[in-house]
Amino acid sequence: MLKQLLQRTHSHEPEAVIGPTDRKWTLVVALGVVLTAIGSPILAGTEQTATGARFQILSELSEEAVLDRETHLIWERFPSTEPVSWSNAARSCALKGIGGYHGWRLPTFFELMSLVDPSVRGTATKPALPTGHPFSSARATSYWSKTAVSDDPSKAYLVDFLRGDVLGGSKREVRQHWCVRMKSSELTPERPATGPQVTYSGSSTPASPPS
Numbered sequence: 556m557l558k559q560l561l562q563r564t565h566s567h568e569p570e571a572v573i574g575p576t577d578r579k580w581t582l583v584v585a586l587g588v589v590l591t592a593i594g595s596p597i598l599a600g601t602e603q604t605a606t607g608a609r610f611q612i613l614s615e616l617s618e619e620a621v622l623d624r625e626t627h628l629i630w631e632r633f634p635s636t637e638p639v640s641w642s643n644a645a646r647s648c649a650l651k652g653i654g655g656y657h658g659w660r661l662p663t664f665f666e667l668m669s670l671v672d673p674s675v676r677g678t679a680t681k682p683a684l685p686t687g688h689p690f691s692s693a694r695a696t697s698y699w700s701k702t703a704v705s706d707d708p709s710k711a712y713l714v715d716f717l718r719g720d721v722l723g724g725s726k727r728e729v730r731q732h733w734c735v736r737m738k739s740s741e742l743t744p745e746r747p748a749t750g751p752q753v754t755y756s757g758s759s760t761p762a763s764p765p766s
Contacts, residue, residue, distance in 0.1 A: 610689050616654025621689050626669050627738045631659065633692045634733040641711050641724075644699045644732035651734055659734040661701035666735060667714040668721070675719075682716035697722065699732045 611622040612632065621632050631653050639647060648659045670684055677683035682695040695717040704710040710723045713730060724730065 609685060610687075612689050613654065616656060619654040622738065623669070626666065628662075628666060628669075629736050629738055630670070630690070631734045632690060634690065634694075634698070635731065636692055636694065638729035638731055640729055641699050641726035644730070645701060647732060648734035653734065656736070658736050660736065661699055661732060662735040664700045664702035664712045664714070664721070667698060667700045667733065671714065671716065671719045673719055677717040677719060679717070683719040684716065693733070694731060697724070697730050699730050 609624055611624060612618050613620050613622055613629070616629075619632050621630050622628075623630060631651070635647065645661050648661050649657075651657070651659045653659055672683055672685040675681075675683045675686065677695045679695055682693050684690065684693060693716065697713040697715040697717075700712045700714060702712045704712065704723050707723070709725055709727075711726050713722050713724045714720075715722060
């Protein structure tokens with residue numbers, strides 16, 4: 556069809572009068588033929604950019620970590636699926652060498668909540684994470700933060716990736732943990748930290764936000 560359109564200008568036959576509407580549709584058809592012939596790279600490129608706009612899998616860390624461009628935090632791509640206590644979770648992160656680098660730690664309350672997408676409804680098999688996220692072993696369950704509860708030192712905050720909720724749990728409980736590090740620092744393991752102190756009211760919502 557595109558060849559016929561191009562050859563038409565060299566034909567000796569009388570040309571039909573083409574109005575504005577006909578000319579518009581001729582251009583649309585020609586453009587469609589061209590995009591089909593070359594595999595529509597413009598459209599494909601746009602889709603790839605939209606899908607991977609926030610998260611970037613880091614090849615320099617053996618594709619074992621992911622950069623969040625919104626927060627500039629680096630998350631382990633495959634968070635542990637073994638439930639552990641709060642202190643063991645902090646120790647586990649400090650000892651990890653993800654992608655050949657140390658310096659991993661438990662995230663703060665705010666850092667962990669930054670991964671929750673409130674527009675995504677979590678299910679038993681689908682955590683409330685942004686659509687198209689690259690975290691293949693993330694689960695729809697609660698994960699430890701390093702933020703301790705101020706009025707009860709035996710508790711720390713957890714982020715629930717099933718409901719996108721926050722709750723306090725005993726540090727002796729066994730829960731999932733997800734390690735994080737800053738983009739260009741923390742090159743050596745840090746000691747487990749208690750984190751900022753906050754007030755816990757006993758409900759699933761903090762009485763006062765973490766600092």
